[in-house]
Amino acid sequence: MNPAGLLEVTAVRRVTPRTVRVTFTGDGLAELEPWPDQQLKLLFPPPGHPVRLPAAEDDVLRWYQAYLAIPEAERPVMRSYTVRSRNGDTIDVDFVLHTGPAGPATAWAARAAVGDVLGRYGPDPAYRRPLPTADTLLCAGDETAIPAVASLLSEVDNALVFLEVADAAEEQPLPGVHWLHRDGAEHGSRLLEAVRGAALPAGSVAAWLAGEASTVRALRRHLVGERGFAKSDIEFTGYWRRKLAQDDAPTPEDLADAAEKLGDSAGWNGS
Template identity: 85%
Template sequence: MNPTGLLEVTAVRRLTPRTVRVTFTGDGLGELEPWPDQQLKLLFPPPGRPVRLPAPEADVMRWYQAFLAIPEAERPVMRSYTVRSRDRGTIDVEFVLHSSGTDGPATAWARTAAPGDVLGRYGPDAAYRRPLSTADTLLCAGDETAVPAIASILSEVDNAVVFVEVADAAEEQPLPGEVHWLHRDGAEHGVKLLEAVRGAKLPDGSVAAWLAGEAGVVRSLRRHLVGDRGLAKSVIEFSGYWRRSLTQDDAPTSEDLADAAEKLGDSAGWTGN
């Protein structure tokens, strides 16, 4: 499947007060093979302009260089999202609406999304597919931005213990299996998630982990699992989906670069204990 193309909105649904599900159609989506935690890049056009895409390239780095070569005034804003579900040539993507006054380009677009709107895409690309853990227990932990990926993982496994931190009870979504919902209710982001994972009694046997959400919280969870619980780094899949007070347009921090280097250097894969 060509990883580059256009997506057209066919439906918009408000799932919770802060979550919008958008259904897209587009060329090639009917050929898309599903896999858990399937990510793609969405390309949001500048206000008042159509989406301009770089020429298709077989290599992702060449594609990215062609993307950067688009004049800045015409270049789309690129953000990463997870495919929530797919059905007969369509895909669903969920957008978390952050607090009013802090909208980035993706959130601002999602607030007013309507059928007929068009975005660009890169992916999903099978080159980024990761195998699911073979450990006895898979610990999943994240915030509301991780719900689509966690949902896709739970559709494939029955050995997961899940902790999800959301703003309040209204943000819960139906998910299968053992899911522990944690409500911030005004508390600082990530505090309740960290407390819950640190205090969790996990089943006997081997354990692997999947962590996603705010980058600083993900790092703290990972340090706990490695330093306090003795998990090998190779059995922890982790992604900082967003950064507190920073956007994807800001320069990466030293911690961001260290995370990226470690993930690129992990040739062992994610296979569990």
């Protein structure tokens, strides 16, 4: 399968007050092998320009170099998203409409319409991560983690799941999830409180954490420092950063997280 191509919008629907689900079709999607937590890069065209794809390259580094070679005024903005579900030659992607000034992805999703076109890179099997072999998978995240958690729940028999959302209207129909409502509280505070107070089941437990980067970092420190988790038993991703955009330079904490993930690339179950 060609790792890059165009996506055309075939449907747009609001699944919660703050979540827009967009259905895309495109060449190569029918041959896409599914796996849990399947991520891809979406390329959003700059204002006044159609989406422009880099020259075709099978190697991700050469593809990225070709992407950077596009003149800045015509270069699409690239953001990472998780496939919510797929059906034949279509995929669904959920966009969370964050409050405050809208970034390019949020602004696009708020006005998305049938016929709109984006670019994509992936999903690339090179970035597929193995599922844990533990008896129980502890999942914790915010609304940006819901698509990945939904795919994980379709593959994992025993999961303990905590998801923090803005309020009750943001819940989605997922089995066995402990929903946590901010209701005006600081982002991540309800999630941290719930995980710190959770009674973990007997047997081996691995963890999957995703959402706002500083919250993910705090959760991971709790599990390692207070619960005795091995670092290799925790898969973690900071999807977004409070007060920072993906285009902003990485913080020292971001760089440390990235270095540790690369160090654990042999597998998060220690294999």
